[in-house]
Amino acid sequence: MTLKQILHRLGCIALLLLLAGRMYGQEGLAIASVFQKYARQKGSTYVEMTQFKSQVWDASLYKSLTVKRAAKVLPTIYEALDKDRDKAKKVNEIVHDGVLRSGYYMFEPTGGKTNRFIVFRMQQDDTVYLLYIEGEITDEKMSRQIYGF
DSSP: OHHHHHHHEEEEEEHHHHHHHHHHHHHHHTTHHHHHHTSSTTTEEEEEEEEEEEEEEEEEEEEEEEEESSGTTTHHHHHHHHHHHHHHSSEEEEEETEEEEEEEEEEETTTTEEEEEEEEEEOTTOEEEEEEEESOOOOOHHHHHHHHO
């Protein structure tokens, strides 16, 4: 094998590793396992978009998981959120009667300006909404969109 062939193969491998990392996102976060496990379960709706840009969002990765009648799923979600809370740079949570009803978690930027966010919300009807967003989105823009201020 020539040096040119070796360099070509190494380049291809590096490119594949880079793309794989971007496709899966959520690197180092426990919440990734929740998306993997429940994305295609009955009663769930899963949305994934890459390079999503609008007037509000400039997201390189957007993942949304909605689970209806989520009682069986909640322990797994709460466990993942507990692990990720410790890594979060900013945490806003609403706890009602000892139960987490809403959570907003911002993590240290990766690769320059790429911020990462997890948003969790549980409705009265036990429907759970879970978002993962990464991109060049500021905390202020995210807060404005989520909380309206």
